[in-house]
Amino acid sequence: MRKPSHFLAALLPLLLVGCSSGDTEEPGTGTPGDVSARGAASGDSPLQFAPPPGLSMQALVELDTDCDGLTDAEEWSNVYVGVKLTDRSKQDTDGDGLRDGVEVARTSSLNTQPGCALSFIPDADPSSSTNPTNPDTDGDGILDGVEDRNRNGRVDPGETDPAKQDSDGDGLTDGAEDANHNGLVDLGETNPAQADTDSDGLSDFIELKTSGTDPLTADMDGDTCLDGTEDRNGNGVTDPGETSPKNGADCSTPNLDTDGDGITDEVEQAHGTDPRNPDSDCDGLLDGPNKNGFLGEDLNANGVLDPGETSPTQRDTDGDGLVDGVERGVATSAAPVTTCGYVGDADPSTQTNPTAADSDGDGLADGAEDSNQNGRVDSGELDPGDGSDGTSTSPAGQACAPQNQRQVVFKEDNGNDIRLALRPSFQEVKAISSGNIKGFIGYDHTNKVTFIAYKRGQAGTSTTAAGDESFVRGQLYPSVTETTQVFTTWDGYPASQAFYEKADTSSLGAYTNAVANALVGSGAGTLAGGTDVTGPFKLQAQYVHRSNSSVLVVLAITPKASFVEPGMFVMGDTAGGTALAQFGDVDAVQCETFTTTGSGPTDFLFVVDDSGSMAASHQALANAANAVAARLSNSQLDWRIALVTTSYGATYSTNRNIFRGFTRDINQFRAWLDQNAACPDSSQGCWIGVSGIADEVHLKPARKAVNDMTAATTTDVTKRLRPEARLAVIFLTDVRDQSTDNAAPGSGNTLNEFITYFKSGNPTGKAIQLHGILCDPAESTTRCNSQEDPLNPVHKDAIQALGGIVGSIRTATGIQAAINSIMDNVIGSAGYKTLKLPIGASVRVALAQVRDATKCNPNDLPRSRTDGFDVDGRSQAVSFYGACRPPETGTIQGAISYRFWSDLTSNPEGNPPPCYTDTYYDPTEPDFCLGSRVCNQYTNRCE
Numbered sequence: 001m002r003k004p005s006h007f008l009a010a011l012l013p014l015l016l017v018g019c020s021s022g023d024t025e026e027p028g029t030g031t032p033g034d035v036s037a038r039g040a041a042s043g044d045s046p047l048q049f050a051p052p053p054g055l056s057m058q059a060l061v062e063l064d065t066d067c068d069g070l071t072d073a074e075e076w077s078n079v080y081v082g083v084k085l086t087d088r089s090k091q092d093t094d095g096d097g098l099r100d101g102v103e104v105a106r107t108s109s110l111n112t113q114p115g116c117a118l119s120f121i122p123d124a125d126p127s128s129s130t131n132p133t134n135p136d137t138d139g140d141g142i143l144d145g146v147e148d149r150n151r152n153g154r155v156d157p158g159e160t161d162p163a164k165q166d167s168d169g170d171g172l173t174d175g176a177e178d179a180n181h182n183g184l185v186d187l188g189e190t191n192p193a194q195a196d197t198d199s200d201g202l203s204d205f206i207e208l209k210t211s212g213t214d215p216l217t218a219d220m221d222g223d224t225c226l227d228g229t230e231d232r233n234g235n236g237v238t239d240p241g242e243t244s245p246k247n248g249a250d251c252s253t254p255n256l257d258t259d260g261d262g263i264t265d266e267v268e269q270a271h272g273t274d275p276r277n278p279d280s281d282c283d284g285l286l287d288g289p290n291k292n293g294f295l296g297e298d299l300n301a302n303g304v305l306d307p308g309e310t311s312p313t314q315r316d317t318d319g320d321g322l323v324d325g326v327e328r329g330v331a332t333s334a335a336p337v338t339t340c341g342y343v344g345d346a347d348p349s350t351q352t353n354p355t356a357a358d359s360d361g362d363g364l365a366d367g368a369e370d371s372n373q374n375g376r377v378d379s380g381e382l383d384p385g386d387g388s389d390g391t392s393t394s395p396a397g398q399a400c401a402p403q404n405q406r407q408v409v410f411k412e413d414n415g416n417d418i419r420l421a422l423r424p425s426f427q428e429v430k431a432i433s434s435g436n437i438k439g440f441i442g443y444d445h446t447n448k449v450t451f452i453a454y455k456r457g458q459a460g461t462s463t464t465a466a467g468d469e470s471f472v473r474g475q476l477y478p479s480v481t482e483t484t485q486v487f488t489t490w491d492g493y494p495a496s497q498a499f500y501e502k503a504d505t506s507s508l509g510a511y512t513n514a515v516a517n518a519l520v521g522s523g524a525g526t527l528a529g530g531t532d533v534t535g536p537f538k539l540q541a542q543y544v545h546r547s548n549s550s551v552l553v554v555l556a557i558t559p560k561a562s563f564v565e566p567g568m569f570v571m572g573d574t575a576g577g578t579a580l581a582q583f584g585d586v587d588a589v590q591c592e593t594f595t596t597t598g599s600g601p602t603d604f605l606f607v608v609d610d611s612g613s614m615a616a617s618h619q620a621l622a623n624a625a626n627a628v629a630a631r632l633s634n635s636q637l638d639w640r641i642a643l644v645t646t647s648y649g650a651t652y653s654t655n656r657n658i659f660r661g662f663t664r665d666i667n668q669f670r671a672w673l674d675q676n677a678a679c680p681d682s683s684q685g686c687w688i689g690v691s692g693i694a695d696e697v698h699l700k701p702a703r704k705a706v707n708d709m710t711a712a713t714t715t716d717v718t719k720r721l722r723p724e725a726r727l728a729v730i731f732l733t734d735v736r737d738q739s740t741d742n743a744a745p746g747s748g749n750t751l752n753e754f755i756t757y758f759k760s761g762n763p764t765g766k767a768i769q770l771h772g773i774l775c776d777p778a779e780s781t782t783r784c785n786s787q788e789d790p791l792n793p794v795h796k797d798a799i800q801a802l803g804g805i806v807g808s809i810r811t812a813t814g815i816q817a818a819i820n821s822i823m824d825n826v827i828g829s830a831g832y833k834t835l836k837l838p839i840g841a842s843v844r845v846a847l848a849q850v851r852d853a854t855k856c857n858p859n860d861l862p863r864s865r866t867d868g869f870d871v872d873g874r875s876q877a878v879s880f881y882g883a884c885r886p887p888e889t890g891t892i893q894g895a896i897s898y899r900f901w902s903d904l905t906s907n908p909e910g911n912p913p914p915c916y917t918d919t920y921y922d923p924t925e926p927d928f929c930l931g932s933r934v935c936n937q938y939t940n941r942c943e
Contacts, residue, residue: 067116069101084133096135097145102153103132123153140165141175146183169931170195171205201228201270210236221248229266262288263301271303272941282340284325287312294336320357321367326375327354345375362390368591395895398846398859400591406842416455417910419581421839434521443529447570448562450512453554465496465545479503481779482817483807486800490837491903500539538563540575546908573840578873582905601638601725609733610645610692613785620812622673629666635827647692648701660685661718699739710763731772735788737795755801771804771822828872831879838898848893852883918942
């Protein structure tokens with residue numbers, strides 16, 4: 001896919017407004033057609049084209065008379081620059097050799113006549129277009145059909161681009177290089193598709209316009225040194241330390257090959273490989289030809305990528321996700337350089353083609369089939385050498401075929417060190433800045449979600465992600481802070497996530513602009529959309545603490561009424577931790593196959609404060625019980641719930657030794673919390689009451705309960721943790737935790753000792769999830785109960801250290817929101833674990849079989865927590881819900897495709913732009929290189 005044309009502003013497939021008719025000639029000549037004869041109004045009135053006599057516009061919509069892919073209605077009404085229209089009786093209106101449909105990206109025709117089916121030519125690159133009423137769209141003097149020699153709509157090797165005056169970006173127009181405009185490189189002409197025709201390291205423009213050297217002779221002065229080797233910086237001037245490419249006596253360098261890779265130093269210097277490194281791109285292959293038992297890449301050592309060769313400057317020549325050396329069967333120990341980080345082929349007996357992205361022709365990239373990219377066909381993987389295992393009807397074919405993959409849009413800026421992966425539905429995205437704060441603001445009009453992403457300096461005096469959240473929250477003034485959670489980003493930075501509510505009734509656009517003005521600076525709020533929906537609002541926020549001087553904030557905002565599917569997924573995909581990377585990081589496609597039989601057992605332990613201040617909170621949690629049960633039952637989880645109070649293990653209190661055992665009966669759970677609820681099984685304990693001990697502790701009873709439920713002496717299955725189960729502990733309290741008061745190191749009761757216990761030092765040998773619904777003093781200085789001190793909440797510190805969710809106990813709605821978030825988090829982290837951390841918006845899933853195919857398409861599962869799937873980007877887990885769950889019995893095959901980030905930016909403060917030192921660097925180009933050149937971010941050169 002090539003970059004959009006800079007010259008194709010000509011194509012306007014819309015009815016013109018405010019245009020008057022002009023001179024008229026017959027259509028098909030490249031000049032304006034007789035619009036007045038087609039019913040256009042005169043003067044300054046809008047053009048209103050009437051259909052031909054005897055035909056309605058609806059009839060024209062259903063016709064493609066000339067079989068070019070444009071309906072007759074489009075040909076009758078689509079107006080191009082100069083008030084030109086295409087001719088519905090001619091396949092090639094402008095006579096340039098390209099059919100009209102190929103010029104405007106049509107891939108099919110609605111004409112069903114057999115002759116049309118046989119003769120129709122689809123556009124091979126629908127992402128690009130030319131003007132079907134202008135035979136020379138880019139005005140370079142060469143007909144469009146001569147530039148696109150095979151006339152398929154795609155710029156193939158050896159062709160020039162009919163939508164660009166300078167296809168190779170060397171500063172010379174294609175017509176100037178192809179002097180006779182015949183589309184061929186004739187004697188004496190430079191190549192308009194190759195910026196450096198003689199491959200001497202100097203562009204044709206520099207040689208013709210500056211240095212005065214011959215662009216067709218690589219060593220003009222015959223001194224054995226390439227012109228570009230002598231003019232090392234390629235500027236056409238002989239600078240100090242350089243020799244002259246026009247003086248045959250000043251350079252007589254022998255055929256030196258410093259690194260012994262089979263390519264002379266002068267060729268390496270001219271073509272971007274390292275003359276001191278035999279494997280410049282660290283792909284397990286020599287830069288030059290095969291030598292001394294090592295496989296090579298540039299087999300004729302000419303510095304040019306010829307057919308059948310791999311590139312010594314690109315680790316993955318065909319872009320399929322497998323390193324060239326792995327595809328050719330080179331083990332780690334067999335590489336010419338073993339100290340650069342090359343990880344070799346785990347099975348050298350099998351090989352794939354490093355110059356073909358899909359070696360077996362099954363429609364799936366080799367690296368997608370070899371999902372861990374190690375060169376071996378491991379369990380659960382497809383074989384990139386077997387064309388029968390990725391058929392279009394299989395889950396892998398449905399999820400991973402290129403045409404089926406979910407698309408994302410990337411927005412990036414070097415100044416703010418941000419790269420964002422967004423859903424394509426974010427149609428309005430703008431750069432914003434104020435002083436040293438820079439970022440983006442955007443609006444998804446389909447799902448009614450806005451976002452603000454920006455980089456700022458230190459947040460007050462904060463040195464942590466949690467501190468950043470607290471500082472920015474003070475600028476936001478949310479009405480409610482529902483939950484907070486700390487985590488580590490995919491590239492290793494500390495981060496925090498928070499959900500807020502704001503009781504504001506202005507429009508979404510106005511509120512977002514006001515937030516941008518407050519957080520970024522005056523004038524940052526520039527959104528035009530979002531005026532049709534109003535608050536109150538739900539906010540999801542992500543804070544990334546790259547360093548004290550580099551803090552990234554991403555906010556997603558939607559009306560509270562819109563925080564349902566799919567809007568909630570758009571929020572999560574934007575501000576949930578997977579969309580943000582540093583400028584310079586790259587992305588790639590991953591495909592994985594897997595088998596699923598369910599998410600396994602999960603046991604929940606509630607640790608509930610049973611003091612006198614907690615009655616209302618108990619009732620609120622009891623009221624949320626049905627919603628909790630519905631969430632759990634609609635998931636794949638095999639769940640149970642148990643409960644102890646904060647008096648568990650105390651020397652006195654009626655609850656000191658009562659472990660309310662694991663159950664799936666949600667009415668039993670409700671009875672523990674609601675004095676007036678029926679108690680199904682009194683042997684499991686009923687209402688916990690509100691007469692617990694005064695010394696309120698939380699971590700201690702949680703630890704005791706874990707020890708008790710794993711003890712060999714515990715034989716009651718309702719009080720014993722299942723050996724294979726995950727354990728999630730949830731605290732409910734309105735007071736600080738006194739578990740660590742006066743604790744000495746070594747007592748087991750310091751905060752660090754508790755954290756170590758729950759991370760791995762417990763009898764399960766695994767990390768135990770901790771979550772809490774607490775009275776967080778960071779949310780408000782007001783006590784939740786006048787008698788209960790919330791300051792210094794060590795239970796919150798422990799929860800955050802283990803990456804758990806902290807919710808608010810201050811209101812009944814806050815408790816319900818918190819328990820829902822906790823349950824979603826536990827469910828979401830329990831599913832199939834992807835090999836890499838997926839960019840949430842890019843995930844597509846297919847299963848061989850689902851529970852109810854009438855409600856769930858197994859070939860493309862919807863994103864839904866009712867009947868669908870969801871992905872937790874932080875835990876890399878995919879979970880299934882409702883009708884989209886796999887059948888209860890048996891093992892089901894599934895497949896998932898997604899994009900993932902690769903970390904190429906180690907500096908937390910950000911790196912300079914890619915290729916910024918290259919002669920062809922152009923900061924205005926999306927790929928940072930002039931013309932058709934593309935920045936190779938591994939070598940930092942424009943190629």
